[in-house]
Amino acid sequence: MNASIAQQAPPAPLDINWVRAQFPSLKLAVNGHSAAFLDAPAGTQVPQRVIAAFREYFETSNANTVGQFLTSRRTDEMIVAARSAMADLFNCTSDEVFFGPNMTTLTFALARGIGRDLKPGDEIVVTTLDHDGNVAPWRALEDIGVVLRQVDIREADCTLDMDDLRCKITPRTKLVAAGYASNAVGTINPVAEIVRLAHEAGALAFIDAVHYAPHGLIDVRALDCDFLACSPYKFFGPHMGCIYGKRDLLLRFRPYKVRPAPAYLPDRWETGTQVHEGLAGVTAAIDYLADLGRHADPAAEDRRAALVIAYRVIRQHEMVLAARMIAGLLKIPGVRFYGISDAARFDERCPTVAVRVRDLTPLDCARFLGDRGIFTWDGNYYALNLTERLGVEKTGGLLRIGLVHYNTAEEVDRLLTAMRELASPA
Numbered sequence: 001m002n003a004s005i006a007q008q009a010p011p012a013p014l015d016i017n018w019v020r021a022q023f024p025s026l027k028l029a030v031n032g033h034s035a036a037f038l039d040a041p042a043g044t045q046v047p048q049r050v051i052a053a054f055r056e057y058f059e060t061s062n063a064n065t066v067g068q069f070l071t072s073r074r075t076d077e078m079i080v081a082a083r084s085a086m087a088d089l090f091n092c093t094s095d096e097v098f099f100g101p102n103m104t105t106l107t108f109a110l111a112r113g114i115g116r117d118l119k120p121g122d123e124i125v126v127t128t129l130d131h132d133g134n135v136a137p138w139r140a141l142e143d144i145g146v147v148l149r150q151v152d153i154r155e156a157d158c159t160l161d162m163d164d165l166r167c168k169i170t171p172r173t174k175l176v177a178a179g180y181a182s183n184a185v186g187t188i189n190p191v192a193e194i195v196r197l198a199h200e201a202g203a204l205a206f207i208d209a210v211h212y213a214p215h216g217l218i219d220v221r222a223l224d225c226d227f228l229a230c231s232p233y234k235f236f237g238p239h240m241g242c243i244y245g246k247r248d249l250l251l252r253f254r255p256y257k258v259r260p261a262p263a264y265l266p267d268r269w270e271t272g273t274q275v276h277e278g279l280a281g282v283t284a285a286i287d288y289l290a291d292l293g294r295h296a297d298p299a300a301e302d303r304r305a306a307l308v309i310a311y312r313v314i315r316q317h318e319m320v321l322a323a324r325m326i327a328g329l330l331k332i333p334g335v336r337f338y339g340i341s342d343a344a345r346f347d348e349r350c351p352t353v354a355v356r357v358r359d360l361t362p363l364d365c366a367r368f369l370g371d372r373g374i375f376t377w378d379g380n381y382y383a384l385n386l387t388e389r390l391g392v393e394k395t396g397g398l399l400r401i402g403l404v405h406y407n408t409a410e411e412v413d414r415l416l417t418a419m420r421e422l423a424s425p426a
């Protein structure tokens with residue numbers, strides 16, 4: 001977490017009734033229980049305005065781009081608006097943001113483009129804590145002789161081993177690929193420090209902010225990262241992916257693209273026709289977050305300022321819930337907790353936790369909870385390096401419980417009651 005944001009109190013507490021009223025799907029029921037969506041790390045629910053944006057796009061603007069007629073012009077304007085919204089979320093300019101179907105596909109495309117300028121023996125640093133979407137695209141460059149070096153974790157608290165990171169960066173390192181936050185155990189990495197270390201060695205820094213984006217404000221200028229990826233479907237938007245890149249780098253590296261497609265930014269990195277309705281939804285999701293900020297502080301001057309406030313409000317709400325959940329889980333005999341559990345260090349985590357329960361498989365646990373209307377995940381969630389390193393991959397991975405700002409204390413208490421039942425010997 002960016003320390004200055006974590007430390008500043010929000011102007012007003014999160015208005016949970018206002019928030020929940022925005023999300024129609026939160027009213028779902030399962031077997032007579034209202035649904036508790038604790039599955040956000042795999043994708044969040046969307047506010048009504050995102051649904052409305054899809055519908056409005058199809059009803060009023062559906063066309064391909066740069067045509068000389070109404071719907072095409074509206075599509076062009078809608079794309080400009082989506083880039084501008086995303087630029088406000090990242091704190092960059094609109095031409096430094098490109099979209100695509102998801103983070104993984106975009107990262108493969110970017111890595112392949114960067115790989116055209118690499119030679120055998122060049123090194124890329126990846127980590128044990130990362131989702132494979134920030135590992136496999138770089139590992140694919142082994143085909144051209146690039147050497148991958150993988151940074152280990154400290155097993156006791158599932159944090160990155162920064163000493164190991166310093167060792168793994170060498171004069172041959174061309175790029176360091178690290179996550180902002182772990183989608184499995186919730187650790188927030190010291191990304192500014194990672195970027196600094198990469199730059200000191202003359203390497204580029206690629207940050208995967210997919211898991212961080214619903215929880216914390218992103219500021220690519222302050223971070224000085226070279227690339228940063230995230231996926232709108234993890235922050236209350238549609239199933240899409242997005243990457244920020246510094247302008248000079250996006251122009252210097254050469255994407256694989258069709259010849260008639262534009263060579264200018266950001267279009268040169270957007271292969272083929274975009275998911276236009278999804279882009280309309282991205283703007284709506286970011287405007288929702290900005291309105292959450294304005295709801296707490298109507299004086300917010302512009303969208304970026306409103307987003308800054310929104311994330312303060314979100315962070316405070318989430319971490320009160322996380323503290324309640326973690327304290328409750330730690331008290332349950334038979335629950336093994338992975339990751340940071342010391343409340344004094346919660347600035348280093350987001351409200352995503354991973355546990356094992358007695359000798360049960362995470363699949364059995366997730367099913368037990370799912371039958372009671374509590375949605376969680378089991379397995380590795382593609383953080384395969386981590387589940388292998390922790391020795392849980394062969395026995396079903398981990399049970400992941402992920403909170404976001406639309407969750408409530410009542411849902412946390414329901415989870416804890418169900419977990420106590422699950423963990424009690426038969």
Ligand SMILES: Cc1ncc(COP(=O)(O)O)c(C=O)c1O
Nearest residue numbers: 102103104131133183210211231
């Ligand atoms: C941390 C992290 N990185 C990358 C990804 C991949 O994102 P996408 O589904 O957009 O390819 C995910 C998805 O769960 C993730 O949690």
